[in-house]
Amino acid sequence: MEGDDHHHHDHSHHLSMCSCDIIRLLWSLLLPCIYLSLVLSLLLGLVVLGIRAWLQGRRGARGGPDGKKPMVAFFHPYCNGGGGGERVLWCALRALQNRYPGVAFAVYTGDQGVTGEQILEGARQRFNIVLPRPITFVFLSHRAMVEAGSYPHFTLLGQSLGSVFLGWEALTSLVPDVYVDSMGYAFTMPLFRYLGGCMVASYVHYPTVSTDMLSVVRDRNPRFNNADYISANPVLSAVKVLYYCLFALLYGLAGGCSHLVMVNSTWTLGHILALWRAPDRTSVVYPPCDVRSFLELPLEEEEPEEEEEEEGWEELGQETGSVVGSGGTGIKKCHSIVSVGQFRPEKDHQLQIRAFRKLLDRKEAEGPEGRESLKLVLIGGCRNEEDEDRVLMLRGLCMELGVADRVEFRLNVPYEELQKELVSATIGLHTMWNEHFGIGVVECMAAGTIILAHKSGGPMLDIVVPHHGAQTGFLADSDDSYAAAMETILALPAAERLEMRRNARLSVERFSDREFESCFLSATEPLMAGLGP
Numbered sequence: 399m400e401g402d403d404h405h406h407h408d409h410s411h412h413l414s415m416c417s418c419d420i421i422r423l424l425w426s427l428l429l430p431c432i433y434l435s436l437v438l439s440l441l442l443g444l445v446v447l448g449i450r451a452w453l454q455g456r457r458g459a460r461g462g463p464d465g466k467k468p469m470v471a472f473f474h475p476y477c478n479g480g481g482g483g484e485r486v487l488w489c490a491l492r493a494l495q496n497r498y499p500g501v502a503f504a505v506y507t508g509d510q511g512v513t514g515e516q517i518l519e520g521a522r523q524r525f526n527i528v529l530p531r532p533i534t535f536v537f538l539s540h541r542a543m544v545e546a547g548s549y550p551h552f553t554l555l556g557q558s559l560g561s562v563f564l565g566w567e568a569l570t571s572l573v574p575d576v577y578v579d580s581m582g583y584a585f586t587m588p589l590f591r592y593l594g595g596c597m598v599a600s601y602v603h604y605p606t607v608s609t610d611m612l613s614v615v616r617d618r619n620p621r622f623n624n625a626d627y628i629s630a631n632p633v634l635s636a637v638k639v640l641y642y643c644l645f646a647l648l649y650g651l652a653g654g655c656s657h658l659v660m661v662n663s664t665w666t667l668g669h670i671l672a673l674w675r676a677p678d679r680t681s682v683v684y685p686p687c688d689v690r691s692f693l694e695l696p697l698e699e700e701e702p703e704e705e706e707e708e709e710g711w712e713e714l715g716q717e718t719g720s721v722v723g724s725g726g727t728g729i730k731k732c733h734s735i736v737s738v739g740q741f742r743p744e745k746d747h748q749l750q751i752r753a754f755r756k757l758l759d760r761k762e763a764e765g766p767e768g769r770e771s772l773k774l775v776l777i778g779g780c781r782n783e784e785d786e787d788r789v790l791m792l793r794g795l796c797m798e799l800g801v802a803d804r805v806e807f808r809l810n811v812p813y814e815e816l817q818k819e820l821v822s823a824t825i826g827l828h829t830m831w832n833e834h835f836g837i838g839v840v841e842c843m844a845a846g847t848i849i850l851a852h853k854s855g856g857p858m859l860d861i862v863v864p865h866h867g868a869q870t871g872f873l874a875d876s877d878d879s880y881a882a883a884m885e886t887i888l889a890l891p892a893a894e895r896l897e898m899r900r901n902a903r904l905s906v907e908r909f910s911d912r913e914f915e916s917c918f919l920s921a922t923e924p925l926m927a928g929l930g931p
Contacts, residue, residue: 450593456570456573457574460572468500469503470503470576471577473565473579475508480524482835486662488525489914490915493914493919504574505533505534538568539567544557545557554607558645561583566589569589573595575596577599579656582600599657599658600659605670610669610832662684663859664856666834683914684917687844689840689906692820697846734774735824736847738778754772755800757772774806775806776807793807823847825847827880828857829852830855832855836851839862843906844902846903851871865904
């Protein structure tokens with residue numbers, strides 16, 4: 399027994415000796431590690447200062463006719479596109495050029511196989527925007543680094559790191575005095591601020607990561623950006639939440655580098671304030687919407703409804719719509735419910751079809767005339783084969799629910815046809831959850847439809863809001879609430895519908911090009927004031 403105790407005592411003594419040796423070793427390594435960290439930090443600081451001095455030299459050596467003028471550059475790798483983001487870019491450039499004649503402007507673009515003149519001509523054709531003076535285009539050759547297709551996994555992180563490399567290519571090609579990120583590549587801003595020595599501004603259409611995305615993953619909710627195999631697995635969901643939280647932290651640090659932040663809606667403002675924490679330099683500047691062409695069209699008054707209750711449904715809201723036969727008993731007009739939006743998963747066309755089916759079910763009591771007097775028209779673009787497959791799936795859903803005869807698909811239609819469909823529609827339908835703004839919603843209201851939008855995001859907070867106390871449209875968030883709202887709209891007297899359409903039209907004038915330019919110039923004035931007249 400004594401031998402065992404003695405052996406145990408020796409073993410404990412040996413362990414304590416080992417732990418003391420380890421502590422001594424770690425303590426002896428601590429000072430060298432601190433020194434090494436200081437030396438590496440100093441070297442990194444010197445490298446940053448060296449790069450900054452080199453880039454300042456490049457700024458001073460800018461050539462060309464605008465070489466000596468202050469330079470403002472927009473980072474917009476997809477500037478030859480035709481979306482709402484591109485309309486913001488060209489409207490912003492036109493406003494700044496008119497206001498600051500002594501300043502030169504540039505655009506960093508990743509478009510290949512086109513010239514600057516062709517890009518400007520595209521802007522004229524698509525948006526009817528002509529810049530008063532020439533601008534410089536800096537063509538970047540590595541745009542693939544910011545494309546989602548390049549990163550099947552960890553897409554957000556991959557695109558963000560890719561944007562840093564693309565930003566470095568941009569910065570070394572042209573060093574501006576003011577840098578504006580107009581496409582949401584926040585991770586480029588520290589480069590331009592700390593290495594390029596630029597004043598930095600950003601126009602945010604949509605936060606790269608948001609608290610809504612975190613809640614979708616945390617609640618294990620299968621949505622279009624959360625795969626089923628992740629939502630079904632608590633461990634993978636926890637890992638993804640951690641990944642999003644770390645990414646949100648980095649995104650906040652990058653965004654905080656901006657001297658000036660503009661956001662496109664109240665919804666985006668809330669998320670950017672939570673992530674970037676810069677309330678003193680953040681403001682809402684609504685994007686410019688092409689409402690002029692719609693507002694110029696006259697609002698057609700609906701014919702009054704018949705007094706007889708049994709004929710009320712047939713005669714309700716005689717608008718310019720498609721003419722349909724009614725079981726051989728004559729011809730009458732049809733209420734069209736129109737949805738405008740690309741066939742992307744987040745647009746939730748399935749919800750529209752299911753709600754329309756429920757509306758038809760509610761109208762079955764009216765007899766076949768109730769069904770015949772309604773049609774759903776889905777207008778949208780297909781970007782790729784994936785979108786085309788989605789359209790086939792939606793057509794299948796229409797067949798399955800027995801509504802295929804009352805649903806029309808209009809793919810990639812010309813602008814004139816889109817305008818015609820909207821003007822003749824009774825209801826404009828929008829179902830995307832948490833749409834950051836909603837240009838399509840604004841267009842529907844300007845065209846004179848009664849809008850029925852999703853009760854979330856920009857449509858709820860900024861667009862479908864009362865105008866001088868008067869209602870401008872309806873909001874819903876489920877199959878049943880959409881069906882009920884459509885039934886309510888169709889049952890309104892023609893005079894009430896006309897009044898609501900007028901109010902909606904008046905309310906969307908605040909989203910015009912002129913309003914945008916005024917707000918954009920007001921927001922950017924502190925940054926531009928030091929550059930020139």
